[in-house]
Amino acid sequence: MKQILIIQGGGRSMGNTAQLINCFQKGAQEKGHCVETISLLKTEVKGCLGCNACRYGKPCVQKDSFHEIIPRIQGADCIVLASPLYFWTISSKLKAFIERFYCLAEEDENPPLGRYEKYPVKDCALLMTSADNYFWTFEQAVSYYQFTFVNYMGFHDKGMLLAGGCGDTNGRPGIDKTEHLKKAYKFGRQLYSD
Numbered sequence: 001m002k003q004i005l006i007i008q009g010g011g012r013s014m015g016n017t018a019q020l021i022n023c024f025q026k027g028a029q030e031k032g033h034c035v036e037t038i039s040l041l042k043t044e045v046k047g048c049l050g051c052n053a054c055r056y057g058k059p060c061v062q063k064d065s066f067h068e069i070i071p072r073i074q075g076a077d078c079i080v081l082a083s084p085l086y087f088w089t090i091s092s093k094l095k096a097f098i099e100r101f102y103c104l105a106e107e108d109e110n111p112p113l114g115r116y117e118k119y120p121v122k123d124c125a126l127l128m129t130s131a132d133n134y135f136w137t138f139e140q141a142v143s144y145y146q147f148t149f150v151n152y153m154g155f156h157d158k159g160m161l162l163a164g165g166c167g168d169t170n171g172r173p174g175i176d177k178t179e180h181l182k183k184a185y186k187f188g189r190q191l192y193s194d
């Protein structure tokens with residue numbers, strides 16, 4: 001059994017992203033995994049201030065809920081990032097959450113080229129929804145995820161579900177008219193079965 005922590009970076013209540021997460025969560029829970037979802041719409045996480053207090057042994061100076069999320073990050077086997085596509089990348093709330101990993105870094109005596117510190121290494125996955133569905137729709141979001149979580153922090157990518165063509169936010173969520181919810185359920189079930 002694995003501990004899976006889903007970070008929801010935004011989206012409407014019962015919108016495309018929330019529905020995608022629910023199906024993924026259902027699949028993973030049916031396989032016996034323990035899944036917790038934290039919505040950054042309800043739980044405030046501000047961006048890093050770059051004050052570097054954390055580099056001098058002090059807790060992060062930001063007064064927000066990230067402090068309560070830290071033990072959940074530490075206890076998780078897999079962190080799943082979920083977001084609607086906003087202006088061709090992840091939401092600002094999810095970006096702010098990722099910035100705060102700065103205060104989780106530890107000194108690394110022998111870092112590899114291009115990395116300066118050690119991060120808590122976990123598995124990770126990406127769930128996203130969008131209106132458009134071109135071959136390049138998720139390019140920036142995927143690039144950011146791979147650069148930051150996988151290449152830089154060293155997380156192990158367990159996969160991505162890029163749910164394009166869900167309709168824009170002018171209308172009702174359209175993800176139920178696609179195959180994405182089925183795929184999310186399957187993704188959750190298969191996350192740890194080889």
Ligand SMILES: Cc1cc2nc3c(=O)[nH]c(=O)nc-3n(C[C@H](O)[C@H](O)[C@H](O)COP(=O)(O)O)c2cc1C
Pocket residue numbers: 010011012014015016017018084085086087088089129130131132133137166167168169173
């Ligand atoms: C501020 C904003 C920016 C958006 N930017 C894009 C975009 O760049 N590309 C795209 O395909 N869809 C874009 N969309 C549409 C959403 O990504 C899409 O409707 C998503 O599924 C909404 O998720 P939700 O139903 O969980 O709220 C944008 C929507 C909003 C509100």
